[in-house]
Amino acid sequence: MTGPAAAPPTFTPGPDAMAHLELILNGACPLPGFMTASETASVVKRGRLPDGTPWPVPVTLPVPDELVGAERVTLTDAEGAPLAELTVSERWWAGSLPWRVNGETSGHRLAGEVHLARPPVHGVYRSLRRAPAEVRGSREIGALAHRPMLAVLTDRPLHHRALHQIRTAIKEVGRGGPVEVLLLIDAPFDDEGAVPAVLAAEPLLPPRSRFAVLTLPRAETTDGIAPPEGRTELLAAHVAAAYGASHLLINRDPDQPPAVPVPGAPVRIVAPAAWAYDIRAGAWRLADRVTAGESRSELTPTEVEDLLGRGETLPAWFTSSRVSAELARRRPARVRRGLTLFFTGLSGSGKSTIARGVADAIRRSGRTVTLLDGDVVRRMLSSGLTFSRSDRDLNVRRIGYVAAEIGRHGGVAVCAPIAPYAATRAEVRAMAEDTGDFFLVHVATPLEVCEARDRKGLYAKARLGEIPEFTGISDPYEAPGDADLVIDTTTATEAESVATVVEALRAGGWLPRMAG
Ligand SMILES: Nc1ncnc2c1ncn2[C@@H]1O[C@H](COP(=O)(O)OS(=O)(=O)O)[C@@H](OP(=O)(O)O)[C@H]1O
Numbered sequence: 001m002t003g004p005a006a007a008p009p010t011f012t013p014g015p016d017a018m019a020h021l022e023l024i025l026n027g028a029c030p031l032p033g034f035m036t037a038s039e040t041a042s043v044v045k046r047g048r049l050p051d052g053t054p055w056p057v058p059v060t061l062p063v064p065d066e067l068v069g070a071e072r073v074t075l076t077d078a079e080g081a082p083l084a085e086l087t088v089s090e091r092w093w094a095g096s097l098p099w100r101v102n103g104e105t106s107g108h109r110l111a112g113e114v115h116l117a118r119p120p121v122h123g124v125y126r127s128l129r130r131a132p133a134e135v136r137g138s139r140e141i142g143a144l145a146h147r148p149m150l151a152v153l154t155d156r157p158l159h160h161r162a163l164h165q166i167r168t169a170i171k172e173v174g175r176g177g178p179v180e181v182l183l184l185i186d187a188p189f190d191d192e193g194a195v196p197a198v199l200a201a202e203p204l205l206p207p208r209s210r211f212a213v214l215t216l217p218r219a220e221t222t223d224g225i226a227p228p229e230g231r232t233e234l235l236a237a238h239v240a241a242a243y244g245a246s247h248l249l250i251n252r253d254p255d256q257p258p259a260v261p262v263p264g265a266p267v268r269i270v271a272p273a274a275w276a277y278d279i280r281a282g283a284w285r286l287a288d289r290v291t292a293g294e295s296r297s298e299l300t301p302t303e304v305e306d307l308l309g310r311g312e313t314l315p316a317w318f319t320s321s322r323v324s325a326e327l328a329r330r331r332p333a334r335v336r337r338g339l340t341l342f343f344t345g346l347s348g349s350g351k352s353t354i355a356r357g358v359a360d361a362i363r364r365s366g367r368t369v370t371l372l373d374g375d376v377v378r379r380m381l382s383s384g385l386t387f388s389r390s391d392r393d394l395n396v397r398r399i400g401y402v403a404a405e406i407g408r409h410g411g412v413a414v415c416a417p418i419a420p421y422a423a424t425r426a427e428v429r430a431m432a433e434d435t436g437d438f439f440l441v442h443v444a445t446p447l448e449v450c451e452a453r454d455r456k457g458l459y460a461k462a463r464l465g466e467i468p469e470f471t472g473i474s475d476p477y478e479a480p481g482d483a484d485l486v487i488d489t490t491t492a493t494e495a496e497s498v499a500t501v502v503e504a505l506r507a508g509g510w511l512p513r514m515a516g
């Protein structure tokens, strides 16, 4: 007698496989599922599937070892809601290929067809994540479907330069006739990305322009074999074609213009026209019509970030007031922007003492501040955790999560754990920078000084072996290579150390100049 079949195991794909899965499920990517080893090899080597169909990028599903034996797998979103059923046709090992995909030499992959289990609900701006069929369907009335459609793929706001490029492309595509415009906004699943800033430019686009949000997977790096030129453009062209576009304009860093033309592209990729700002005329013009020395190119993202950080309005020659206001909302001046101030260092190095003093100074400046001190966190958030590597990582990640949420609401989180591992600190930086800024202070007081202080008598016990895995004695401390400030408290007074950090925060713009 056989009982009811066991439910297949569940798995949440990583960000790139998730992006591929979404494109497969919504029909933007004309593949039935994830690729086998020979399909992957064929795509990487020849830019074609084994049957000769041109296809630009490998679409693979990396899975943990325990899934290798599964016949079927339920793929879920990050919250565990089922998205698709994978019927496994092949299990393969990335190390079997003679090159590395995304730098991985090992790791298992599952290949096979996927079938939609339930329409996805995950992702920021889900209502704008329109499937290609939905967009195509809305054009099948009257003459719309016969008009050329220009898709504009962008992962960044549309400033004057990009808007001029779109207008030029419309003229080129329509030759005087009407053109439909579809903005394909490439944004991460879990972040609004450039979506609000692109939507803010809607009144400056042709009437009835449409918008669809999607997440394009990063193009894998394939060491040992040169990636074919225009690979990312070709993937974008396939996606644009699925949405019904006849032409594609890609809005990117002007220093890295898209490869054009792209052989085999199912839509025509339009080369972006070169526009420059004519300082004398006070207007944007085609670059070849502006006298050398009187043109200026648009602000770089770093210049934009710097102006926003100082609370200055972006210049009107560069962008519209609508886009500028939207960017200022997302990146308020640093005096109002969320900040994770993160101290790391050995036990007894001075983290808690300095953190307390700095938190007081921040409070006096009028900002809201939360102190997440190591000892308090260990009692409240992380009670029960040990000092094993995995428990330390969990402890530090929890601190990072809370700090990032504080940052999301414009507050300052001052954190002071040992945080001995570089990789975990990097994770915290990434979480914090998603919602605000991150500032890392390495309290680099040497071990001998910390041990001589031995405020809690822990070093003596650690030397006697009474405390195992003690940082600096019997457990590692990875000194940061990315600290924004390094402090040694060997000879400095507490007040001096606090003042050094406060001054750095003032200089960076996170505290008003006169606070203290
Ligand atoms: N094995 C071991 N190693 C290091 N430290 C130990 C250990 N056992 C207890 N303690 C005490 O715990 C404090 C460090 O906790 P943290 O949460 O900051 O550590 S970690 O970031 O999770 O590594 C640390 O406090 P601080 O002196 O404030 O850093 C120590 O007092």
Ligand SMILES: Nc1ncnc2c1ncn2[C@@H]1O[C@H](COP(=O)(O)OP(=O)(O)O)[C@@H](O)[C@H]1O
Residues within 6 Å of the ligand: 345, 346, 347, 348, 349, 350, 351, 352, 353, 354, 416, 453, 455, 488, 489, 490, 491, 492, 493, 494, 495, 497
């Ligand atoms: N410049 C300084 N900054 C911070 N602490 C100092 C300084 N000079 C001496 N100390 C002393 O060093 C000890 C640091 O302890 P603590 O702040 O708890 O360190 P940690 O949190 O890194 O374990 C305190 O006793 C403090 O008085």
